[in-house]
C-alpha cells in the first residue's frame with residue numbers, strides 16, 4: 510500500500526471522491542470555517558495535508574488577506590491545490606509531515622488547520638512524530654484546529670460507524686464498488702478515538718483540546734499551544 514502514490518493517481522478525481530467517500534464532507538468543512546475566529550489582520554495560516562486545497566480555499570474566502578502555506582506529500586494533489594489557490598497568497602510545500610527536515614522551510618504560523626490527512630499516518634509513534642512536527646510550527650498561543658473521522662470507543666460503536674460508512678458509500682457507489690472502497694479505507698486509514706487524538710496533542714505541548722463539533726463519526730476539535 511503506497512498512500513502517496515494512490516493520492517497522486519487519484520488527484521484528478523479527488524474533488525468527486527472526497528464527497529462520495531468522506532461522510533458529511535462539505536457540512537464539516539463549512540462548520541470548520543464558521544468556527545475560526547482570527548483576530549490578527551494578516552494571519553499566517555498552515556494547512557497540513559492540504560491536498561487539493563478544498564479547505565484552504567474555504568478559509569481563504571473568509572480571510573483573503575492571510576498568507577497561506579499548504580503542506581502535502583502528493584505532488585499531484587498539491588498541483589491542483591496551487592491552481593485552486595492562485596488568487597491568494599499561497600506557498601505549497603511538498604513534504605511528508607513525518608519528515609522534520611523537509612517541513613523545515615515552514616515558518617512559525619498563527620493558525621494551523623487540517624482535515625482528513627493525519628489519519629493516513631500509521632502507528633501511534635509515527636503519528637506522535639507528525640503531530641510534534643506540526644505543532645513545532647505553531648507560535649505560542651496559536652490555534653490548531655482539525656477535522657477528521659474517529660475510531661469507535663468500543664466494538665459496538667465501531668460497528669455503528671462501519672454501518673454509517675457503508676451507507677454513505679452506497680449513496681454513490683454500487684455494492685461491489687462500496688466493498689472495494691471499504692477494503693481500501695481499511696488499508697489507508699488508521700483512525701484514532703477522540704481521546705487518543707487529544708493525547709497526541711497534549712504530548713506535543715498543546716493545552717486543553719476541546720471538541721467543537723461531532724456528527725456520526727466525524728469530529729472537529731481544537732487546541733492552543
Ligand SMILES: C[S@@+](CC[C@H](N)C(=O)[O-])C[C@H]1O[C@@H](n2cnc3c(N)ncnc32)[C@H](O)[C@@H]1O
Pocket residue numbers: 512513516527557558559560561562563564580581582583586604605606607623624625626627629630
Ligand atoms: C483525504 S486527503 C485530505 C485533503 C484535504 N485536507 C481535504 O480535506 O480535502 C488526505 C491528504 O493527506 C495527504 N497526506 C497523507 N499522509 C501524508 C503525510 N504523511 N505527509 C503529507 N501529506 C500526507 C495526502 O497526500 C492527501 O492529499
